[in-house]
Amino acid sequence: MTGPKEHRVKSLAELPEAIEPPRDLWPGIEARLKAQVAVSGTGASPARARLGQLRWLAAAAMVASVAVGVWIGRDVVPLSAPVPNLAQATAPQVTPAQQAAAVDAAFVSDPRYARQRAELLQSLQARLDAMPQPARAKVTASLAAIETAKKDLESALGKDPSNALLQELLINTYQDEMRALTDVHEASDPGRGI
Amino acid sequence: MQAQSQENRVEWEGALVQRAVAGDSRAFERLYREHSGRVYGLCLRMTRDPQLAEDCTQDTFINAWKALKQFETRSSLGTWLHRIAVNVSLGKRRKATPVLEAQPEDEDGTLGGWTFETPVEVRELESAIGDLPEGARDALVLHALYGYSHGEAAQMLGIAEGTCKAQLHRARKLLRERLNLEVN
Numbered sequence: 001m002t003g004p005k006e007h008r009v010k011s012l013a014e015l016p017e018a019i020e021p022p023r024d025l026w027p028g029i030e031a032r033l034k035a036q037v038a039v040s041g042t043g044a045s046p047a048r049a050r051l052g053q054l055r056w057l058a059a060a061a062m063v064a065s066v067a068v069g070v071w072i073g074r075d076v077v078p079l080s081a082p083v084p085n086l087a088q089a090t091a092p093q094v095t096p097a098q099q100a101a102a103v104d105a106a107f108v109s110d111p112r113y114a115r116q117r118a119e120l121l122q123s124l125q126a127r128l129d130a131m132p133q134p135a136r137a138k139v140t141a142s143l144a145a146i147e148t149a150k151k152d153l154e155s156a157l158g159k160d161p162s163n164a165l166l167q168e169l170l171i172n173t174y175q176d177e178m179r180a181l182t183d184v185h186e187a188s189d190p191g192r193g194i
Numbered sequence: 195m196q197a198q199s200q201e202n203r204v205e206w207e208g209a210l211v212q213r214a215v216a217g218d219s220r221a222f223e224r225l226y227r228e229h230s231g232r233v234y235g236l237c238l239r240m241t242r243d244p245q246l247a248e249d250c251t252q253d254t255f256i257n258a259w260k261a262l263k264q265f266e267t268r269s270s271l272g273t274w275l276h277r278i279a280v281n282v283s284l285g286k287r288r289k290a291t292p293v294l295e296a297q298p299e300d301e302d303g304t305l306g307g308w309t310f311e312t313p314v315e316v317r318e319l320e321s322a323i324g325d326l327p328e329g330a331r332d333a334l335v336l337h338a339l340y341g342y343s344h345g346e347a348a349q350m351l352g353i354a355e356g357t358c359k360a361q362l363h364r365a366r367k368l369l370r371e372r373l374n375l376e377v378n
């Protein structure tokens with residue numbers, strides 16, 4: 001708990017009512033609020049609203065991944081530039097229908113991807129701990145936004161597995177996550193620095 | 195002067211609520227910034243787990259957003275948020291650690307102002323409160339720390355007012371033992 005703890009009090013009423021959270025919780029709340037707005041938006045069918053929400057989430061994940069690079073003071077991939085694409089390395093040009101089956105294979109089951117991701121996640125906490133607190137809080141919030149987007153997209157794909165747009169959004173989000181994890185990893189490498 | 199200030203605050207919050215109801219998330223962010231400390235403080239004291247308290251705080255504001263249309267702008271937004279926070283914290287605490295609720299004592303405590311004969315270190319006091327059994331701690335935090343009446347605290351916790359008083363009596367007894375001093 002934060003606050004002046006060294007002083008003494010003579011009644012319970014003197015204890016501070018407010019304790020500031022150790023990190024800014026608003027980004028996580030805001031992401032969920034946007035989802036609510038998209039779902040309950042007037043005039044939109046539930047499916048369209050849901051898609052709009054997921055588009056927003058994927059966009060938020062992309063912004064979050066770029067933000068990770070910014071927070072840790074690294075060069076980031078320009079928004080308009082093609083993303084270094086694991087999908088291109090693992091999945092050939094396929095029709096949207098074929099992509100439905102390829103998404104998991106490309107991003108979840110591919111052993112190289114899975115291994116690299118596992119290694120990055122394993123060292124993530126130590127690398128976050130090595131960061132200055134403000135940067136750590138922001139990076140953590142960004143990674144949380146990416147995670148939320150991934151889960152929601154995966155959930156939506158579970159209900160509509162052949163939706164090409166959802167597949168593309170999910171692929172982009174996995175790339176965003178990998179890029180953010182790589183940025184954190186490289187930024188805290190000895191000699192490269194934050 | 196204070197009443198005027200309170201009135202202005204209610205009006206300001208009411209305006210922000212109206213904007214938030216219309217979908218303005220920036221207005222809701224202002225409300226979050228204004229109230230997050232008190233909400234997190236309550237959640238942390240009820241759950242004793244910083245991570246769980248963060249989750250509860252987020253869920254409180256998400257639930258508030260969903261129910262914002264039902265909020266009466268002339269009443270206290272802080273109290274309304276606290277009601278939601280108590281519900282969320284109780285729910286998450288039950289999921290996290292299903293425990294048998296301690297039985298309150300039969301005594302109907304007549305409570306004073308929760309003052310100490312000798313000043314107590316804040317850290318020591320927070321720790322002693324944190325070590326109280328859940329039922330006693332909930333009642334104490336809401337009544338003695340956040341200033342809710344017995345009835346309000348009981349309503350928030352979903353217990354009878356007499357039970358709330360008994361829990362407070364128990365809390366005082368335990369605090370007295372743990373702090374080794376008189377609690378008036």
